[in-house]
Amino acid sequence: MISEMKVRFWLLDIGYTLISNNVPRLELWGIDESGRRVLILDEMFRPYFYVKLSEDANPEDVFLKLKNLSKLGSPILKVDVVKRKYFGREITVLRVVCRNPRSVPEYREDVLKIAGVEDFLEADIRYSMRYLIDHQLTPCGWHEVEAIERENSGNIKVDKVYEALRPPKPVEDTKIPDLKVMAFDIECYNPRGAPNPEKDPVIIISVVTNTGDKRQFLADDHNDKDMLKEFISYVQEFDPDIIVGYNSNRFDWPYLMERCKTLGIKLSVGRNFSEPHTSTYGHISVTGRANIDLLDYAEELYEVKVKTLENVAEYLGVMKKSERVIINKLEISKYWDDREKRKTLLEYAMADAVSTLGIAEEILSFVMQLSSIVGLPPDQVLSASVGFRVEWHLMRHAYLDGELAPNRVERKHVPYKGGLVLKPKMGIHENVIVYDFSALYPNIMINYNVSPDTYVPPEEVKEGEEYFVAPEVGHRFRKHPPGLYKKALKKLLEARKAIREEMKSLDPESPEYRILNSRQLAIKVIANATYGYAGWVGARWYIKPVAEATTAWGREIIRRTIKIAKDLGLEVIYGDTDSVFIKMDSKKAELFEQKVEQLFGLDIKPEKLYKRIFFTEAKKRYAGLLEDGRIDVVGLEVVRGDWSEIAREVQEKVLEIILKENSPVRAAEYVRDVISKLERREIPYEKLIIWKTLGKKLDEYKVEAAHVVAAKKLLETTGFLEVGGKIGFVVVKGGEKLAEKVMPYNMATYDDIDINYYVEKQIIPAALRILKAFGYDEKSLKTKKRQVSLFEFMKK
DNA sequence: GCCTTGAAGTTACCG
């Protein structure tokens, strides 16, 4: 008996297949309210794109010619003349509906040859994304669909299969179903450095699940065929909703895929028993599951400088480095071949999988919220760059408005002015309050309706229309109606405000609170990135004046804010883009806040109070002591990943002594002490490593930079480069230029180290950055012993 | 030919 029913489901993954006759069928993979895994099929939706006509074209003529393009097999099903908006203006376009999603790229080219056709639009939006947007479905959100149950032929790994009778509709609900998460990590035999899947077996696959399962699949010495099969069976048996790995999109999955191909094994881990495949934004897609690479998340953790799994796990409080085994990647083969050492290797491999699951448990909530706001499935949202995330978010708003998305075009990069930065008043200041505008750029875009579809170029200015006119640059924006950016941002900021309000009544330990907190953070990320998107030449909705006007208003606002403070007799010590640092004066503070808020209609908040704060003569570099005793360090070497740890540590300690004890003398003594310790080689070797990102291919560099030389040596001897493109090197004796004195850190010993370099180019500059303001110079920081020896050296 | 100087290349930070 076939009966119609309503199914509520939470959307995890989406895909499509072509069934008979090139008809596409959407596959929505989800979880229903009872926790059943479900697949919903929808055969009703057809791909389409738009045709934009030239000014003088007759829609009917084009319409007829278009119909003639239709090819057998993958025909054009329908052409409609419809009204849409393009950059805020009404236009008439043709909507071309096809049968096969894959024929869209072909038809869009054919269409260009017709007279009267100016361009195609929205012809590069993937079919499944089109479906989500048009029906307002959100990944990681709940929906309801009227459907009939279909028989599961057994080759699909779900509890129920349904066929949709009508498109699903979104349902408001914030809860997250219980998801099965599997973390995995592979180790490969690598006797020659980088392993090669055509030769080198996978020796260990470690798996940890959020249901408490922990196991390892091991090769039989160098034969991995059986263990790979066992792993595949295990995945199907455990049947995870989410698979997480670390660097798995670029290493584990591609290696497994290649390896299985070599061995003639089908890596059928999908819910339809398909194999993983490379998909958009370089992620690996596993049908019916969300495969997430946690390294993509780690890339955005700027506090973690070297993004190894161990470092990220430690930073997130998942696993301390001191409490786990760490072995050198290059020695994996040795550990494997040695019966005793193999135990250690297994422990190491398991620690990796355990940390991977731990990281996932910390961040998945955020990933799911980001996914639902942006509208990209959870397996894509992290691998998509910030620009694309913002763009997908805007696409949803545009669709609701009938606004067509412009094509992606190549443009020349033309720079424009950004935020205003004040020169700081050098030295120590007491009781400094930092005010900043919350969400300055988003609010500017809202208040002045700054948007691609409200921008009016000078030649299009009309009498009687009302405009906001940007200071300095003079760009105009229509006051009405609200533009795309304004609508999108307003919704984000209002939602965030409401969420933060709701959070106040919840227990911070509760799951509800954590979900809401992730959501408000995800909203903040997208709102803050929208200005950056507006100034990105690669953006669909790029219009330079939009970005340029936003920063111009920003500069004007901050300038006038400074003036208000000064007029009230407040001392302004520093400011950067949306902040002002003011010498505290509680009598005038309230008046200041009132005046600013009244004048601009923006919130200005006292964000921080520094008991003591130190500024160098340079912008964007300072350190301040907060009331609770913590020290904020901004921009200085302490927070830079490309200085040795010893230099950073010395500077941090110097700042602490200066800010807490107010004693430059003691700080200088401390510096001399560290220098003499280093001369006695009492500083751990690890603290001498300097890490730098390898930003491009080795042969693209125009100068022989130190880390490039180190990278070349690394490549020659080991055959691979470290995770995240970071090269760790030390400076050794011999040679004139720095580039002649570098060695990958694991290819040198303490005896090779050029102590002098670390004293003069690392420790002293870092310390002097602070101590110079107190009258110290290079000589006064060196140990007595060194001054003499250096003097004698000069005499020779 | 040697030394000084400044431009260019490079990275990583701030908001």
Added chain:
DNA sequence: ACCGGTAACTTCAAGGCG
């Protein structure tokens, strides 16, 4: 493959000097 503003270091080549 989000923006501009900024600091700081190293390399490299031009320019000055003799």
